[in-house]
Amino acid sequence: MIPIEERTGTMIGEIEVAAIEHKPVMSKEVVEALHLRAGLTIVDATIGTGAHAQKILKEIAPDGRLIGIDRDEDSLALTKERLKDFHDRVSLVHADFRNIDKVLAELRIKKIDGILFDLGISSYQLDSQERGFSFRYDAPLDMRMDRTSQILAYDLVNNLTEKEISDILWAFGEERWHSRIARHLIRQRNQSPLSTTGQLKDAVLRAMPHGVTRRQRIHPATRTFQ
Template identity: 45%
Template sequence: MGEFTHVTVLLQEAVEALQVKQGGVYLDGTLGGGGHTEAILRQSGPDGVVYGIDRDWDALRAAGERLAAFGERLKPLHGNFHDAKALLAAQGVAQLDGVVLDLGVSSFQFDEGERGFSFQEDAYLDMRMDQSCGRTAADLCNTLTQEELTRIIRDYGEERWAARIAAFILQAREKKPVETTGEL
């Protein structure tokens, strides 16, 4: 697996909008490569804290390494930003001074063929942000009904040809399970 890299978009604008203050407590609900978190830690020093949530263990590891110089001021948490309230409560955090969410998939997930997000390399069809839980895209392609596949492709992929694509998936899996990005 390669090095986790991600170009943070709108970094200055996002951090400026937070109005970061020294000693503040912040949440980066999508820690990723740690770009926003690094800027917040710098501006909130010497005692500001950032809780960084990510579903991707590789992202947590990489951000921890990248931001090691900030020591205990970085509080990485494994999970989904949807569960931020419970994750923060478990840490004893009752109030935040600001929150940032950089939603989407990072370039790392696309660049690493083994993650199964990209068609640039034929690899196992995984597509999970957290590879330690949940069903893979291959599982879904091979078990869901045409209607369920259509809904997922339409709602999450914003694909106008979702029904047609779902029909092709069902047709392909009649011959053999759809298991790789190339097959999909």
């Protein structure tokens, strides 16, 4: 889904954050697909900053309930602020949607009427420089969706084997030059660890065959960061 976003300032606790007014262009299709009506119990399994959730809650009013799940605590903090007017009908849970059964059991919910998955990274996450998702900024190699996780992109890039890195680049990015990039990353880290997004981007560029970078319509590092 392609969002149209506007940013406004807001305060969550004592921290000022960039609140995102996310207006998904497919909200009408989501409402129709879920057959929303008053009184339903809906799970938004990737609630993010709460744009779809806001629309869903209005459609299932006055007594419908929404369970919002996300791995990103920062996004959940924004969503909590965004949905504060619906607080009595919303349950926000920091979890992976793979554990939906456990989440529902803990909330003592035995039946739901619909579930939404809006998969992918958000512009909010890409624009958060310190998260290290984008090569547009030179930032620490983090890339964690769930910042309570102990494993960073830094750990993977600097500790996985050449084959493991190559397999990841192909499986998740469909990177044509996966073997070549993996081989170059191993050489690079043997000289010094790769610790920033800028270093990873530059290493990928150096790994590319001569002339490839000029022919590609997207940045050569796009699939590696994907």
